[in-house]
Each structure stands twice: as structure tokens, then as C-alpha cells.
Amino acid sequence: MSSDLVQILDGNTFVVSDDRGDIEASSTDPTGLFSFDTRFLSKWVLTVDGERLSALSVDDLQYFEARFFLVRGTGTVYVDAKMSVIRMRAVGDGFIERLQILNHEDEAAKIRVRIDADSDFADLFEVKDALEKKGVRKNRVEGGRLVLGYERGPFVRETRISSTARASVDELGLSFDVTIKPHGEWTTNLAVVTAIGAAGERHERTKYGHQRMEPRPNMATDLETWLADAPDLRCDWAPLNEAYRRSLIDLAALRFRPLAMAGHALPAAGLPWFMTMFGRDSILTSLQALPFTPELAQTTLRALGAWQGARLDDFRDEDPGRILHEMRYGELTAFEERPHSPYYGAADATPLYVVLLDEYERWSGDRALVRDLEYEARAALNWIDEYADLQGNGYVAYRRRNEETGLENQCWKDSWDSISYRDGKLPGFPRATCELQGYAYDAKVRGARLAREIWRDPGFADRLEREAADLKRRFNRDFWVSDGGYFAIALDADGRRVDSLTSNIGHLLWSGIVDKSKARSVARHLVGPALFSGWGVRTLAEGEGRYNPIG
Amino acid sequence: MRSSGSERRRSPTAAFFDDLAGRGCEPLLRNVSGTIRFDLDDGESVEHWSVTIAEGDVEVSHSRARADAVVRLDKSTFDGMISGRVNAMAATLRGELVPEGDLSLMTMFQRVFPGPARA
Numbered sequence: 001m002s003s004d005l006v007q008i009l010d011g012n013t014f015v016v017s018d019d020r021g022d023i024e025a026s027s028t029d030p031t032g033l034f035s036f037d038t039r040f041l042s043k044w045v046l047t048v049d050g051e052r053l054s055a056l057s058v059d060d061l062q063y064f065e066a067r068f069f070l071v072r073g074t075g076t077v078y079v080d081a082k083m084s085v086i087r088m089r090a091v092g093d094g095f096i097e098r099l100q101i102l103n104h105e106d107e108a109a110k111i112r113v114r115i116d117a118d119s120d121f122a123d124l125f126e127v128k129d130a131l132e133k134k135g136v137r138k139n140r141v142e143g144g145r146l147v148l149g150y151e152r153g154p155f156v157r158e159t160r161i162s163s164t165a166r167a168s169v170d171e172l173g174l175s176f177d178v179t180i181k182p183h184g185e186w187t188t189n190l191a192v193v194t195a196i197g198a199a200g201e202r203h204e205r206t207k208y209g210h211q212r213m214e215p216r217p218n219m220a221t222d223l224e225t226w227l228a229d230a231p232d233l234r235c236d237w238a239p240l241n242e243a244y245r246r247s248l249i250d251l252a253a254l255r256f257r258p259l260a261m262a263g264h265a266l267p268a269a270g271l272p273w274f275m276t277m278f279g280r281d282s283i284l285t286s287l288q289a290l291p292f293t294p295e296l297a298q299t300t301l302r303a304l305g306a307w308q309g310a311r312l313d314d315f316r317d318e319d320p321g322r323i324l325h326e327m328r329y330g331e332l333t334a335f336e337e338r339p340h341s342p343y344y345g346a347a348d349a350t351p352l353y354v355v356l357l358d359e360y361e362r363w364s365g366d367r368a369l370v371r372d373l374e375y376e377a378r379a380a381l382n383w384i385d386e387y388a389d390l391q392g393n394g395y396v397a398y399r400r401r402n403e404e405t406g407l408e409n410q411c412w413k414d415s416w417d418s419i420s421y422r423d424g425k426l427p428g429f430p431r432a433t434c435e436l437q438g439y440a441y442d443a444k445v446r447g448a449r450l451a452r453e454i455w456r457d458p459g460f461a462d463r464l465e466r467e468a469a470d471l472k473r474r475f476n477r478d479f480w481v482s483d484g485g486y487f488a489i490a491l492d493a494d495g496r497r498v499d500s501l502t503s504n505i506g507h508l509l510w511s512g513i514v515d516k517s518k519a520r521s522v523a524r525h526l527v528g529p530a531l532f533s534g535w536g537v538r539t540l541a542e543g544e545g546r547y548n549p550i551g
Numbered sequence: 552m553r554s555s556g557s558e559r560r561r562s563p564t565a566a567f568f569d570d571l572a573g574r575g576c577e578p579l580l581r582n583v584s585g586t587i588r589f590d591l592d593d594g595e596s597v598e599h600w601s602v603t604i605a606e607g608d609v610e611v612s613h614s615r616a617r618a619d620a621v622v623r624l625d626k627s628t629f630d631g632m633i634s635g636r637v638n639a640m641a642a643t644l645r646g647e648l649v650p651e652g653d654l655s656l657m658t659m660f661q662r663v664f665p666g667p668a669r670a
Contacts (some may be wrong), residue, residue, distance in 0.1 A: 310666075313667050341640040
């Protein structure tokens, strides 16, 4: 992605524009206003007297607001400094933009200001593929507003654009004929509201009047509260203070509030393209943030618990007890051209769910949540034995049942070619990767503690501990690559070791499954020349068949 | 639901709710308390099914009283949901059902719908 793109976001609503604030989306230029995995604006271009503007500077004020300082003319040398144009944009259920034009001359300026607007209503999954839309796009002018619309049966998405200053509105934009006094200014507030509804419905979703320049009345306060609620860290080495504060703000930007969670937030997988609930990512980020923001873990556990698999569904790779991989809200998901409603194709999220529940209780002492989620945690533990043992050898393995749009690799590394032998060949399915066994071991050990101390079920605790001990014993025997002194990345469908050296073995150290006698050798590999680049740990060791230093 | 069961032909809808109410405590709903009302439209009339959940215990009636969540949809879509042909979340995203009120109730409730028939 080009570095001069400007991104602001609030949960799964985000705006990606160029440094002028303009949006001109194409298949190679994934800019736009996005919300709920749908592009609501693919064009948003400001002109003055038919001319594009140039950026002087951009202020990234907060992760949810930005300010663009512009001048007329498009050359590298400013051709016209008689006028300043300032766009102040804040996101939230769409966005608000204050457009301000200052006349620096002694004479009045008569100009025509124009915003061109349109939307392709692309699903996020379509943006890269530039797929043909199956529904109908129709823009209309309604009550002084421009409404960009898309309908496919009952599926309706709309973008509603209005202005505080009187505009002449047509189906592709808003125009303003403006006279600005000498040294005067002209301002309008533009509101761009994303609307999701069923056919026939026209309900508003804006949460703010467009006179107000705040995306939500409480957004800035919310960030201050977030910072104030986190532990206070003070250090006489200033960079640490700054890094800590920056990390908290970045975590705040990563927050995503699932609709059914009454405003509570969990960490999404990544901004801006992965601003949704993920099993693996939401759990691991919650786990790492536990000492600072344990409320993220609480929401993650509740939301993933609510969406825990309850039936067998091959399209979604769903099993009873399985924790979801990814939830999406766009058109392709709605019409089941993608399985993310939600999709369950992850083999690690389910044991990690139990790991997070235990670790959360250790940090927070919140036993009530562990009692509330007893059913879900037991269902997750049951999934490990009943649904994940696809090789019949007591190891967690995966093989997608949705062969068309499901994920081939349902583990820590989920790209299609991430699991390979030393010679670069790819193993067949099912695959039992090593870190999955570590998580399963950890889940059983931690589940045993919860069963004994909180659910008052010592029989279940004993059983889990026996199974964990047995898993550890077998794992250290079956996965160990003795001529290399590390654990294989996986066992293949025939129970043979997939023998490449990878970073996955790092997960085994924190899971506790590694025999003490083998831990030192594993650690040496992680910081040794084949895996450690000097910048970090390579995912695949130098010298392996598929190793590619830039891949 | 028993009150009206005899008057009405036992539709798949009635069978689904009868079964749900007859289970005793449904573990998938044991953290749930509240009333969710399904307004099922068959094109001519609207059937109301009001499901009151008290920590997993389920009572079903035809009450039209205020509920914590109201879900409006075509009866044929609902029949699809209770037979595993229609996924509730995908149908919601398509706009085939319109949930109002407490969305967490609907999220929890969708867990009791069956999965698709498997080959």
C-alpha cells in the first residue's frame, strides 16, 4: 500500500484516501469509505472551478480524525496561494467532513466548489478481485441529499450525503456556487452516512447532527478514559513512557464492538482490512494485553462463546464446540458466496479459548465469568477430542470440508503453502501442526485447574490432567526431529514428520508441552542463524526448500 | 405453547417451539434471560411466537406483548431456519430478517437452530 494514503477509522468503519483527502478507487487502489466490510464511497473528489487541489500537509490528529491542508493547482510548485482549503474529517457511522475555504486576497472570490461522489458498494473481498456486482446501483436526489444506493433483493446498502451549506445536488455529486469576501471564509459540513437496511426500510443510522464536528459525542472522551483506566507506567527513560502510551492508543484503534455485545470491545485482527472478530487474533491479542486491558479478554471470551459452533455445517467448517475463525458482514457473506457468517476454519482458536479463559481469571480474579462460560469451555475441550482428532492418533488436526472457499491451513500460518517438508513438498491432509498440540496440552492443563477450583469437578480435572500428560509424552516422541534437535512443524496424514524447521516451535515453549531436556535445543534454534535474522525470527528457516528471504 | 397446540395444525414452526419448550433447561441458553418475539409473515397474516427464556428454561406463547427483541421475517425463511436450510446470520445480512431490540438475545438464540442436512 502506498505510504501517502491517509487512513482513519472507528471499529469496522474506515476511510482510506490520498493525501488530498480524495478517494478514487480502482481495483489497484483500494481507497474508499468502508463499513461492515462494504465500500460505501468509491469516489469522493473535491475540485474548485473544475481543478483538483494539492496537499500542503496532513495532520493525523487521532486514529479517527485527520485534517488536510490544500491549495489550488496540481503542480509541484504552488500555482495559486490566494486561497487555502482545509478539510477536517472525522469517522464514525460514515464520516463528517468540514470543508473550509479561506480567501487571502483583498478582492472577493467567486468560485464553484464541487464534490464528486459515487459508490461501487464492493464487498471487501471483491475489492482486490474487481468482481462484477450482481445487484443494481441507483443514485438519487432526495430531500436535498444525495443518496447512493445498491440493492440485491432484500439486501440494501445506502450512502447518504448532505451538506449544511446550500448545495445544488445531482446524482453524482454536490456543487456550491460561492462568493467569499476579501479575507473571508466559507464553510460547509458534509455528512456521509452509511445505512444498512432491508428493502423498504429507510431508517437513519447517523448518531450525530452534522453541525457537530465530533464523530461521536464521546469519542475523544472515550480515548481519554481508555488511557486513564490502563495501569499507570512511569519511567525516567522517556521513550518507554511514550512507547507505552502509543501502544495503548494503537490498542484503542484496534477495538471492534460486535453488534451484540452492548458496546463492549474486543481486539480485531488488524486495521483497516481486518477490523472484525477473529478467533486466533482476538484471543492472542487479548492474552498479550491482559496485564493492561483485561476487559478486552472478557469481551473476546463472551463474544466468541456466544458464536461458538453448535452444529455440523460443512460450508462454514462448523462443529459443535468449535470457536470461530472469522466473521464478516459484506454482500458475499450475506449471499453465501463466502462462508464467513461466521467461518469456523481454525483449529487453534478452540484450545486457545480455554487458555485465555484460564489466564484471564489468573489476572482478574473474575471467577463469575469462568462459571458463566463453563458450558462453552467444556464444549471447547470436548471439541479437541471429539472433532479435531482427524488422523485418529490423538492429535489435533485439520482438513477443510468447504473445499471451494474454506481455508486449507487452519493454524498459526494460514497461507496455502505455509506447511512444507524440508524439500519444499506440501503434505496431504489432514495436517496436525505442532503448535496445535501445544495449545491442546495447555488447554487441558488449564481446563483441569478451572474444573478443580471453580467448576468443582475433580473427576473431570483428573481426566484432563491424565490426557495432558499422555499428549505431552507422545508429542515429545512423535514430533521430535532427532537429527535436527527440534520439533517437526506437523505430522502428515500418514503420521510422518513434516520436517522443516520453523518458528512454530516457539509456541511450544509457552505452551509447556516441551520436555525440559528438549527446551534448550528449541530455544537455541529460535535465536540461531537459520531462524534468527537479526531483526526477528524467520517463519521458515534459511535453507529450507520453500525459504524465500523476501517471501 | 400447549394452549394453542390443539387449535392449530401442528406446523413445523409449532413442532420446533414445542420441542424447545419441552426440553427443560436448554444449556445453550442457560446464560440468557429475556423475551424474544418472532413475527412470522406468510403474506396474508402475521403469526406471533413469543419465547421467554429464564436462564435456559423456555416458555412459548402467542403473546404480542412487548419483547426485549423482535425479529420480523417471512414464515418461509423461518421454516428454512428451523430445518437447517437457511443460516440465520446470512439471512440477517441479506435483510431477510430484521432484528430489533436486544441483538445479543438473537445471537444466543440462533445457537438452537439446526445445521444443514449432511450427505
